[in-house]
Amino acid sequence: MEASMKLGPHRLILNILDQLAQSEPDKVYAELPISLTDFSAGFRHITYRVLDNAVNGVAWWLTETLGPAQDFPTLAYVGPNDLSHNLLLLGAIKAGYKMLFFWPRYSTEAQVRLMKAVDCQNILTSSVSSPLSQLVETIAKEHGSAKVTQIPELASFFDDKHQVFPYKKSFEEARGDPLVVVHTSGTTGFPRPIIWNHDWAASFAYQRYLEPPAGWESIDRLILGRRVLSLMPPYHASHLFASILFTFYCGNTCIYPPALALPTAQIAAEASSYTEVKAITVVPPHIEQLGANTELLDTLVRNGAETVFWAGGPVSSAAADAVSSRLKLFNTCGSTEMGMWPVIRKSGPWDPSISRYMCFHPQANVQLRPQSENVFKAVVVKNDSDTEIQPPFPIFPSITEYDSGDLFSPVAEPDKDYLWSYVGRSDDMQVFKNGLKWHPTAAEQKIISDNRDVIQEALLDGTNHAHVVLLLELVSEFSNKLAALPEGEQAKEKAAILDGIWPTIEGINRVAPDWVQIDRQRVVFAEPGKPLARTAKGSIRRLFAVTDYKSQIDDVLESVGVKSEA
Known part of the structure; x- marks a missing residue:
């Protein structure tokens, strides 16, 4: 287990950053392609010393540009797939703000609804020109009173020396403070804002630390403490898992795709040819792409990739079988409120046939309740003991059950009756x-x-x-x-x-x-x-x-x- 995991989850991310910047300043936090469109120019290695300095720069810039913050006002941002999202998230916490990240393909009405739901009056936009720039102007016009401000180039935050921005809170003092505004996927309606607090982040981390029962192994350990390429959308909760929570709490290094390139399985294969990639986090369409292209799989295996993790929906058995025959493929459920569910497997040699199935860690207390013939809904029941390992309850402290809306069917194959197969959403x-x-x-x-x-x-x-x-x-x-x-x-x-x-x-x-x-x-x-x-x-x-x-x-x-x- 990574040294950072041994220190435990009940720590503020900003305090972890300060500690790492002092004790392991040259440890690499993330690798960013220098080119906006491909890997030909190589990567810029962002160390914790560089990251700490940049976060201070962002906190000062926010305070000087927008004024001192009171009561955590919300700032919206939309921009390309670079480190801006994370710098703004961390700098906003220091400066007393909180960030909201847009999904560019949502309608203007959906974006404005999100902003107004959290009383957001400011939109930040990237200095990198892209089709997103026009989107910001459209949203601001529809909102009616939102102010648009362009952030400086990333290089100025990384390369200029910034004075330390003071942040003195302990975990106990800040546990209920907002970390970031995320939003539901909007599968069946307009997306709803969900505010993660620091307690939620610690709960998410705690699940990564859970020891499995005797005779079992935690599957997510395959991607913890590793060099992970994230093809998850930068504005989505899943990318924050990979680039914030796994890095600070679990010692991962996050590898980015080119900022203006469309994330695809082809991009994953190309990345592995330019830098060491041990694990990849992807969405379901990428599994289908990999499953249909033996050449991409060959490239990943040849370059040392070992694990592929996907979340967000089911994939075809043909694609899953093709990928799992070459790489350790696994999935779990994830959601804005629940985070990434802890899944386990029976100890022993890796079994590729379980790649599309799940077994939940018993301490997560997920109950499967019948909905129709052979279909069950997953409900998280609050543990009696105060172990703080169930992320929905820091967000909704008054409830004792969280209805995930995710549906599963029991696996009928021999020796797999303890596994569940994801069916879809109850909304479907x-x-x-x-x-x-x-x-x-x-x-x-x-x-x-x-x-x-x-x-x-x-x-x-x-x-x-x-x-x-x-x-x-x-x-x-x-x-x-x-x-x-x-x-x-x-x-x-x-x-x-x-x-x-x-x-x-x-x-x-x-x-x-x-x-x-x-x-x-x-x-x-x-x-x-x-x-x-x-x-x-x-x-x-x-x-x-x-x-x-x-x-x-x-x-x-x-x-x-x-x-x-x-």
């Missing part, structure tokens, strides 16, 4: 007009994985309908080809596409309940330039996707004699 549960329920995620994943050369996304919508409707988003090659055809030829091409995927549909229909039968007449194709709405981690925002295509869904149902009652 389809409730048909007849009141019967069905969860579509497994079927959707099957359609995608069996037809990945044609199908980008598949969504099954049955809520308030008598029958299910299949919404298909094609890969760009087929979508563009389809859009270029005359209307009559489009119909023929769509029929050919359905012919190609229909063996998969027939297989789903054979095992699906009789009220869930997919029919060719109830298929809607997503339009080019109008992809299905997605969360920051790449999963579908079901409510928004269905709303975007409501008129097409209604037309399809009406054409076969069924009217929607959504």
Whole structure:
């Protein structure tokens, strides 16, 4: 275990930073690509001494530019994938502010709602010119009273010598103070702000320190104290796990992709060719990319990568099997309120077949409660003893149970009856007009994985309908080809596409309940330039996707004699 872990979780991140800057000043906190677009220029190594100096610089700049803070006012920021998010987060804590990070693909209305929910009157923007710059102006205009301020270049914080900004609080004094404003994914509605406090961070860290029961091993130890490439979105809670909580509490070094490059599996392979990468944290689409490209897997293995961790939703069995045959692949659930759930495995040689399954540490006290046939909801029940290892309760101290909304099915394979398979969100549960329920995620994943050369996304919508409707988003090659055809030829091409995927549909229909039968007449194709709405981690925002295509869904149902009652 890393020395930093042995010191325990009940420490403020700023105090850990000060301690590391003095005791291990040359220890590398993060590696940043010098180029904004690729790895060709190498990396800048940010040590704890450099980071401590830069955080002081940010705290002084915030105070001098926006004034001394009282009662932790909120500052919003949107910018490229560099270290600005973390510098602002840490500098804001020192200066008495708190940060809110936007997801650029949220609507302007969603961004403004988030700002107003936490009384945010200031938006900070990067000095690096990018498409995000215009987004800031749009949000500020829609907000009506928000002030926009550009932060200095990162180099000025790193390279200039800054006076120490005083911060004297102990953990007990500051445990209830805000750490950062994060937000829910907005899968089924507008994202909601959640304020992490320092108590929450300590609780998250405590879960990483938990010793497993006898005969078991903690799986997250595979990525703790390691050199980890984070392909998680910089504005998302998952990246804060990798770049703040794992680094300060667990001794990780965080490796960044190029600031203006789209994070992909290809980027991961390229990074491993330029610097040592032992573990990679990714979202579900990256697993699909790796699973479909043996060359990328070969590169990662050849360059010494050992572990891939993903979170944010299910992946296809084909992709998971392909990746786990070469690397130690694992997943767990994560959420804004809960953090990263502690998962364990039976001791012994690594078993690649468990990569898509989970077993929760007993001290997390996760209860699986039945919802429908073979589907269970995970509920976190507050421990009787005050062990402070359950992150939801520092945020919601008055509750005794936290309903995660995550659904699981027990694994029926021999010798794996202690494992659970992630099904999806309870919000995704389809409730048909007849009141019967069905969860579509497994079927959707099957359609995608069996037809990945044609199908980008598949969504099954049955809520308030008598029958299910299949919404298909094609890969760009087929979508563009389809859009270029005359209307009559489009119909023929769509029929050919359905012919190609229909063996998969027939297989789903054979095992699906009789009220869930997919029919060719109830298929809607997503339009080019109008992809299905997605969360920051790449999963579908079901409510928004269905709303975007409501008129097409209604037309399809009406054409076969069924009217929607959504």
